[in-house]
Amino acid sequence: MNFPSKFHILLIAGIILILVPFFVGSYFLHVMIIIFFYAFLAESWNILGGLAGQLSLGHGIFFGVGAYTSSIMFIKLNVSPWVGFLVGGVFAAVLGLIISFPVFHYKLRGAYYALVTLAYVEIFEKLALKIEYVGGALGILIPLRESSLLALQFQSKKPYYYICFALMIISIGITHWAKMSRFGYILSAIKEDEDAAEAVGVNATKYKLIATALSAFLTAMGGVFYAQYTTFIDPKTTLSVFVSIEIVLRPIIGGVGTILGPILGSFVLTPLSELTRLLIGSGQSGVHLLVYGIILIVVCLRAPRGIFVEIQTLFRKYFEKRRGEVVRHYGTARS
Amino acid sequence: MALLEVNRLHKSFGGIRAVNDLTFSIEQGEILGLIGPNGAGKTTVFEVISGFTSPDSGGVKLNGHDIVGLKPYSLCERGICRTFQLAKPFLNLTVLENVMIGILAKGEPVKTAKEKGNEILKFLNLLDFKDIQAKFLTIGYKRRLELAKALSTQPKLVLADEVMSGLNEKEVMDTMDILKKINGRGITLFVVEHILHAIMALAERVIVINHGAKIAEGTPAEISRNERVITAYLGRGFSDRFQDLSKEKR
Incomplete structure (x- = not known):
């Protein structure tokens, strides 16, 4: 490969992102945090939705379970959110397994799987609204205690920035590992054709469940971070279909199943949603959804494999032209 | 028996x-x-x-x-x-990757699966196509790939x-x-x-x-x-x- 390697580009981007907080204001930092945050969630979804090809619309559940678990533990038991990351993650993973096992076992695939997960989000949202112990419709207000790493509460935005940045990097690392390993190859076979995968000895249900648990665990960690960052959670904003859709849109626009597509999706979509909110005002709620809709239509028509794949292809073509080479691209789903 | x-x-x-x-x-x-x-x-x-x-x-x-x-x-x-x-x-996977799946499902690591996959492709005269996606194969080669996949198990x-x-x-x-x-x-x-x-x-x-x-x-x-x-x-x-x-x- 003669063109500037992906690794170098990422390294430079990483260094810039590490230095950013020293030069920008608080609002810009907030936008960056939200970008990282959605990038992390998108990448977590990507393990199940992209690598294993299961279009989950139920990630709102895992997100909500993470946020609620850690917040309740924090308020009622005074447990650090860092423990909440682990406990919330495990809860979400176990819940994911319980929900998904019958779905996978009875071979609900494609749109049917998506519909079942959608139904589950609705159920859990209603549950959270009804149960007083978790705050009901009022939600949970997380009291500001002290600015400390242990309580994951800070006066400045910088620590949040770096924590969220780290989460995003971790999710990229996990996805990269998953994709290059035995696990990833097997998931890609399941994504292509489940019957054919079973015919060559793949226990598809087992691998889909592992992917679900991993994806749910990470998504719940995002929920924990969200609760500590915004200090307020309620069913509508943490445990609803809207959360699921916010998560799913980014990988779809960036590139489902690629390692960096979901990250790119967040870098494109999140600032846009912030911008529309800023320009049009949050009073006109729903305008950012309109913008999402338009972008989604354009991307689906012009770049159905996602922006990332298109950019990659353009990039390759450009550098091959410069070297005067004619290379036919057969490509692979795994590149 | x-x-x-x-x-x-x-x-x-x-x-x-x-x-x-x-x-x-x-x-x-x-x-x-x-x-x-x-x-x-x-x-x-x-x-x-x-x-x-x-x-x-x-x-x-x-x-x-x-x-x-x-x-x-x-x-x-x-x-x-x-x-x-x-x-x-597996249409969007390469021919080699297609064959690797069965070997990986047996619990072999990726490296071994590549080696064994190459052997199987050689055995079935498919080695020339190993890096192209299965969807580009003609029907004849697709059927041969089916046999290769079967052998991989x-x-x-x-x-x-x-x-x-x-x-x-x-x-x-x-x-x-x-x-x-x-x-x-x-x-x-x-x-x-x-x-x-x-x-x-x-x-x-x-x-x-x-x-x-x-x-x-x-x-x-x-x-x-x-x-x-x-x-x-x-x-x-x-x-x-x-x-x-x-x-x-x-």
């Missing part, structure tokens, strides 16, 4: 009896053919043996152990692998469902050679095929079914003379031609 024993198998879909009281056995190391008119239930027999469908009644035994109700992947672990009538390669018994349909004469000859080569490795083959001259040349024994029931069993020569088979499936013309061919060979 037979490798696979099928005993009084029944399977109905609604009012249609796809498999009706079918009994046969497959011996270790042989090539057994299964022929019959369209809709005779050949693919259903395969689906039942490979675990994709469960039978209404009857038994299937592999090396004397009952295997009815086991899932496809666990049958695959036990050494039964099927190919699909409509070739089902280190099977004892391969159920080959019409691996020659839609191929030209040259490709049929190649596929026959490949099947013989696979059989030469000690792998038992159970082959459904509509290309009769191919199966007659290939199989040591042939079973003929019609409406899900067995109407004849024997060597290709016996089958081609069997009155019931001629009326149900072969037709007079094929029978005569086949007799002539057999005479010429002698």
